[in-house]
Amino acid sequence: MYKKHPYLRDKLSIEQRAKFQRGTDVGLLAHEYFPGGIDMSPSTPSQFPKKAQETLKNLNNPAVNVMYEAVFQHNDTLIMLDMLVRDGDKWLAVEVKSSLRLSDTYYNDAALQYYVLHGCEVPLSDFKLMYLNADYVKNGPIDVKQLFKLESVMDYVVEKEDFVSKNVERLKAVVALEHSPLVNIGTQCHDPYPCDFQGHCWKHVPKNSYLFTTAIDDETLFQHYFNGTNTNAKMLQQLDPDSEEAHQIEALETNSYYVDYKTLYSLKPQPEPKSVAYLNLLLHRPAVPELDGTKPYEEMILAFALQGDHEPDNQFVWDCFEDHGRWRESIGLLIDKLSRYEFIVCFTPQNLTTTLLRHEIIQNREVGYKVFNLFNILQQAHFYHPAIKRGLTLQKLSEALFKEAKLFEHSRIILEATSNDLISYQQAREDLITENEIIKKTYQHFFK
Ligand code: SF4
Structure with missing residues (x-):
């Protein structure tokens, strides 16, 4: 499908875009681990053959010690390697991952790259995967030597070469077909990843x-x-x-929608709480720590909206979109605000109590107020609606219960609030409040 009908591919979701952007940002930072390299990435796909030739030439150029996105082609298979570093009379191949641990997918990705490098007769001293060090604590400017970890996968990729070679031949036969193969929809559409062509293949x-x-x-x-x-x-x-x-x-x-009312009502708060607050927390986990004293992917509270009788005009909104360094101010505010309520209603796939404990907003699980997470409650009561096939989100809940399909999404708000290109803090704040309205309406819909 990619080869014959790329235009049929579904649009990238906000989550996917954010994920790709994160990978690109981390990849660029990783260049500083082996600085002073030449960037080989082509500006257009038509430049791939030219860049592959230049890469091969650079291997024999003693003035070139590091290449970023080096392009290699072997047996109709093209790769771009994140970093290739001269190591004596050989080369060290490095592929960068923006995660805290390595998975089989990464090892197999490296195996394909090794297959091409070997086919191009690149003398390799080692093949390493580079990933984020979960123990790194930022203190001043980012120290890339501490931020990243390296793991050799040479033995694995050498062992996998035969497997890769067979699959390359199999897949070459597929792309050589005149038309994309006629394959019925099946479990492969969702596993191991949701396929980007479902919009097309599932339209019947x-x-x-x-x-x-x-x-x-x-x-x-x-x-x-x-x-x-x-x-x-x-x-x-x-x-x-x-x-x-x-x-x-x-x-x-x-x-x-369908919900198992018996279970749902067994979870109903008894007796009815006298003071209820609705809380919508916006958490942010930057892959590369932004603030001193924080680690990769460490969580910070970027904003929250709180609705309840003790707030002026029933509504309180706080954010640090413009200065993330202020995020800890949220802790004191939340301690103060939440203590005025008996019952806190939220909707989040995370465990809010754990988040509150982590940031010492509460000291132990036996808190003075009860956290009522609608996400868990609805899952326990087997809530189902056609819109939620691939996961329950507030947006889909709103569509299911109130026939309102708003465009907000947590990840989009985060993107708006943290991206340099898409700054719209006001919109992010408004979305945070709208989401909280849905939380309130959902609670009242089922429990009032
Ligand atoms: S059949 Fe499924 S896996 Fe294959 S291209 Fe279509 S959507 Fe993707």
């Missing part, structure tokens, strides 16, 4: 198909699909009418 699947249920695993759903269960009615015939699976299909049919 009705929006209310049983394939969008969450109570049945993908493997089982596709077994039914391939066995000829092509309508919701046929699927329902095979299910217990009182099962969660059947209720989800009914919700799909009627474009409404």
